[in-house]
Amino acid sequence: MFFYIIIFILIVFLIYTNALTDAPNAISTVVGTKVLKFKEAALISALFNLLGIIVMSIFNFSVADFMFSMIDMSDRVNGLSIIFSAIISVILFANIALFFGIPTSETHALIAGITGALIACNKIESISINNWIDIFIGLIFSILGTFLITKIIDKLFRKKLDMKVSNTGKRKLQILSSGGTSFMHGAQDGQKFIGVIIAFQLLIQNKIVDYSNAYNINQENYFWIIILVSIIMFVGVATGGKKIVDTLGSKISSLSSSDALISDFSTIFVLLFSSLNGIPISTSHVKTISIISAIDKEKRINFEKVQDIFKAWVFTFPVCMFISFVSMKILMIVL
Numbered sequence: 001m002f003f004y005i006i007i008f009i010l011i012v013f014l015i016y017t018n019a020l021t022d023a024p025n026a027i028s029t030v031v032g033t034k035v036l037k038f039k040e041a042a043l044i045s046a047l048f049n050l051l052g053i054i055v056m057s058i059f060n061f062s063v064a065d066f067m068f069s070m071i072d073m074s075d076r077v078n079g080l081s082i083i084f085s086a087i088i089s090v091i092l093f094a095n096i097a098l099f100f101g102i103p104t105s106e107t108h109a110l111i112a113g114i115t116g117a118l119i120a121c122n123k124i125e126s127i128s129i130n131n132w133i134d135i136f137i138g139l140i141f142s143i144l145g146t147f148l149i150t151k152i153i154d155k156l157f158r159k160k161l162d163m164k165v166s167n168t169g170k171r172k173l174q175i176l177s178s179g180g181t182s183f184m185h186g187a188q189d190g191q192k193f194i195g196v197i198i199a200f201q202l203l204i205q206n207k208i209v210d211y212s213n214a215y216n217i218n219q220e221n222y223f224w225i226i227i228l229v230s231i232i233m234f235v236g237v238a239t240g241g242k243k244i245v246d247t248l249g250s251k252i253s254s255l256s257s258s259d260a261l262i263s264d265f266s267t268i269f270v271l272l273f274s275s276l277n278g279i280p281i282s283t284s285h286v287k288t289i290s291i292i293s294a295i296d297k298e299k300r301i302n303f304e305k306v307q308d309i310f311k312a313w314v315f316t317f318p319v320c321m322f323i324s325f326v327s328m329k330i331l332m333i334v335l
Helices: 002-021 023-032 038-059 062-070 076-099 106-120 129-164 167-204 219-239 242-251 257-276 283-294 303-334
Strands: none
Touching: 002 023, 002 076, 002 106, 002 167, 002 219, 023 038, 023 167, 023 219, 023 242, 023 257, 023 283, 038 167, 038 219, 038 242, 062 106, 062 129, 062 167, 062 257, 076 106, 076 167, 076 303, 106 129, 106 167, 106 303, 129 257, 129 283, 167 219, 167 257, 167 283, 242 283, 242 303, 257 283, 283 303
16 A cells, blocks of 8 residues: 555656646747746646646547556556656656756656566566557657748748737737647646556556557546646646746747747647647657747757757656666565
């Protein structure tokens, strides 16, 4: 029972950590351009994150299905140990990055952590090649896809924004677009944690699930989990994440209102497409790439800061896999 309580507390802290380190990406542009103060933007973002989780969970549960299917459910002790080890790796990596104000991907950290734990307990056959193909597709789409979509939106709308929309109009649009970006963060990232909690609940109830049928979960039976994740995300977004906002909103470059709007529009489109198609992608990746791509002059980009962010992305997989692997090996000895 004590182990169950520890894992549940870690899950709560994981969601809260995501709200501190990933969700603030959504408001980086509206704060960076000084349209809203951080606390104002954070409260709006918290509300839209909550709505995004609830609404997307009602209409499309595919991202939660995907994350659920990553966890081996054939053995209760192993399954719970995998969740524990994966979460430990994410929390450690994300909070170290947060200390330096670097946005990271809890999505890829969690996936890497689960994989590292599976390798440690000799469950390599439970690592789905199809899932990793989807992850790779999502990674490519979040970078190259975001870049191309941002450039297309820039080509279509920048002149209209600059010539036909007043500064007041742009400010109003930015508030709306930051709400839309926050909504889509909740819709994408909230679902991942819902999938983890569903796996946790089934394991403590000793309901073993055949790995090949791991996608068959029904959101109607887990509404309390949807609400729990929504509330934790709301609290997390409303209480922190300013370092990440400062990095993306001002340290990469000084953004114009047009830059910010183009970045937001692109982010919303990419996250919506990915969520509807069950592709787990990183909001951090999408938002960072959209900001870099939306800036109209390369000389305005702080490439030293961009390099720091990219290095963190590269190290996410090996570091989180290693931490989770070690944690799982220790648990196999202790339990």
